[in-house]
Amino acid sequence: AQSVTQLGSHVSVSEGALVLLRCNYSSSVPPYLFWYVQYPNQGLQLLLKYTSAATLVKGINGFEAEFKKSETSFHLTKPSAHMSDAAEYFCAVSFQGAQKLVFGQGTRLTINP
Amino acid sequence: GAGVSQSPSNKVTEKGKDVELRCDPISGHTALYWYRQSLGQGLEFLIYFQGNSAPDKSGLPSDRFSAERTGGSVSTLTIQRTQQEDSAVYLCASSLVGSAGGAEQYFGPGTRLTVT
Numbered sequence: 001a002q003s004v005t006q007l008g009s010h011v012s013v014s015e016g017a018l019v020l021l022r023c024n025y026s027s028s029v030p031p032y033l034f035w036y037v038q039y040p041n042q043g044l045q046l047l048l049k050y051t052s053a054a055t056l057v058k059g060i061n062g063f064e065a066e067f068k069k070s071e072t073s074f075h076l077t078k079p080s081a082h083m084s085d086a087a088e089y090f091c092a093v094s095f096q097g098a099q100k101l102v103f104g105q106g107t108r109l110t111i112n113p
Numbered sequence: 114g115a116g117v118s119q120s121p122s123n124k125v126t127e128k129g130k131d132v133e134l135r136c137d138p139i140s141g142h143t144a145l146y147w148y149r150q151s152l153g154q155g156l157e158f159l160i161y162f163q164g165n166s167a168p169d170k171s172g173l174p175s176d177r178f179s180a181e182r183t184g185g186s187v188s189t190l191t192i193q194r195t196q197q198e199d200s201a202v203y204l205c206a207s208s209l210v211g212s213a214g215g216a217e218q219y220f221g222p223g224t225r226l227t228v229t
Binding site for chain 2: 032034036042043044045046049051090092094098099100101102103104105106
């Protein structure tokens, strides 16, 4: 079955440290991949998306993600965490031929001063 | 420009009552989506509109849930005979649509529904 999995429901890093949020998908055909961020009591904001043009995708707020077909992964990284990055992050997938997004369980990112 | 708007932002209703949730998409976006976000189930797809038709309504959890879209713009999600398990945040999104998916979806702030 087609699915998306985020490893770690809660990640905590120090300010200035590397942020790494993991996302894996299950599909025989590479899907479209997205990362969204949700701040408290707000809707979802698109950080970046992969649509097969380039394997390394740069997004807003200094985030980037790398698509690795062999690992069926699309992990999100940021070299240096900032306090304002504290939020919940969702990996989402649009499988070929479908318009709807299938979301991972979400990862809550906490930044320690 | 204006983003996706939803109303009301909060709705408290008694079990058994009907509720209507409204979504105004970004102007010019032909596709509109409803999702539900709850603690136990995460983010779930409900229904997708292309224009005024709904080619994918596979996520509607029961026949108590229905949605319509008029004029290729505003959409209303209706829940009849609400149950406590319907309590969630209902999110609407819109996009320009591609033929094979992959369109960027822009989300509204959501409607928090509480069924007492």
